[in-house]
Amino acid sequence: MDAERDEAVREFESHRQRLFSLAYRMLGSAAEAEDAVQDAYLRWHGAEPGQVVAPGPWLNKVLTNLCLNRLTSARARREEYPGTWLPEPVASGALGPMERAEQREAVSFAVLTLMERLSPPERAAVVLRDAFGYSHREVAGVLDCTEAAARQLHHRGRKRLADGAPRPGTVDAEQNAALLGRFLQAASDGALEQLEQLLAAQVVVWSDGGGKVRAALRPVHGRVNAARFLAGLFERFTDDVRFELAEANGAPALLGWEGEELTSVGLVDVGPDGVTDIRILRNPDKLAHYAHRHRALSQNG
Template sequence: MDAQTALFQQHRQRLFGLAYRMLGTPSDAEDVLHDAWLRWHAQNLDALDDPEAWLVTVTTRLALDRLRRARTEREHYSGPWLPEPWIADADQPEAQLERAESLTLSFLLLLERLSPDERAAFLLREVFDYSHAETAVMLGIGEDACRQRVHRARQRLREARPGRSAPDANRQYRLLERFAEALRQPDLDTLRALFAEDAVHVSDGGGLVTATLHPLHGADRLARLYMQIAVHQRGQDVRHEIHQLNGTPALLSWQGDTLISASWIDDDATGIRAIHALRHPGKLARLAAVTKSTGPASLH
């Protein structure tokens, strides 16, 4: 491996983590890294005072351009859009990224509330710990403008989850176990008891499979929805398994060898506050290819 390639590989984990948090899709993050590598390969290293800063700057700006295009495309997306889970092989250095709270699917979805510019500034400053001055240079803006973007981003995120505590993986695992059992043995009261009064259901089918086109609200409505789903799935060889997705438990539902949904939750002491159901066949096919070899998660 030549020195230029070795240096890129040295920073690859950080670059991928940044691009994925910006875009919410592993394939898009890999495309950004490929473009960054091409520019890096054409770069004269002797002209660089700080190779890491150069790589982070290029990756951020490429991800920004792609995110702006994606936002325009998603205006025509059928129903809600959900981020795509990412699972690294255990021997890949990126695998440790899954343990970061800022990489959870719920947090990635929360980042969708930010503008692309706010998202980039927030991630560079709050997640990757660059100073305001460093972040400003990477984004090509003034330091005051950078501080304003980070401040607005923090404020938007606080407003989106007031008073919410950090995810409790063990509690989520237990809730998903009860939820899976309620789907196997459908009972409306049992399902109803799992949800907080103001619970919300969001489903991403991409217009390709049956999915709710708008968020559904309220424990009663969600219980009836999942009662209908469970009754419909009777006799269809559907099984449910709990896996780790982006560091938190998620319920994967299989029909034979086909992954038909991947669901993760937000919760608190009152129960499930939000359930996100990924049903887009393309996203699920990529996820199925890696989860088949990882095996279900266990409570610990």
């Protein structure tokens, strides 16, 4: 019996990263994704012998339905969220391979934020189809609907994403990282003119404090307003905060540390005329998972 249990654990662990990747894309929250994966494990552990013929598809279906249930309640909570709601950042390696630009874009803050426009079934259809290569028939099997209905869910979801598609940006991570370095220097120096030169005319800054730390409750629009807001933000925190260039969600990121505590994660989108979107995470509840993974990766070299 112990040998069977150990084998069951090993089998589940071989799927864990993929399951987390699926749950994170569905929920936009690393903490909720880990909870959903743990719930899937409990279902797996409680399955009758012989009930699971194909572990991978079985776990995907169980997890997807767990996420659908969570999304229903999460949508209500996010409607009452104080200020801007942003997805939770994840560290490199948490979502598996990120070699292609398409893989990085699929978990970008811009796309994950747009996913909030989709109904839970639409979101599931898009994630399963686009990120995991499911056919419409396989999506229908997961969602317990007809193939035609699955196709329609995917079509509607893709259309809603396209209607709010991020402004065209670069996909060169090295260029983005270099620009982020110049951005950090200009903001830290309070060099408004230099900072403005790095920003697109219609740049937007979002900040998410979750009502727990100071953050702008509304987006800041426009080059001049954004530059002043960012310079003021850095002026308040530079003396106490150590900044570090890192990676989150497959893109260059700016981390802010106060001692050993991670207090902010900032990500930027870059277009032909400069930085188009800046998203700053300050809600401590959304930084814990990233901080833990980042420290672990740093310690392992």
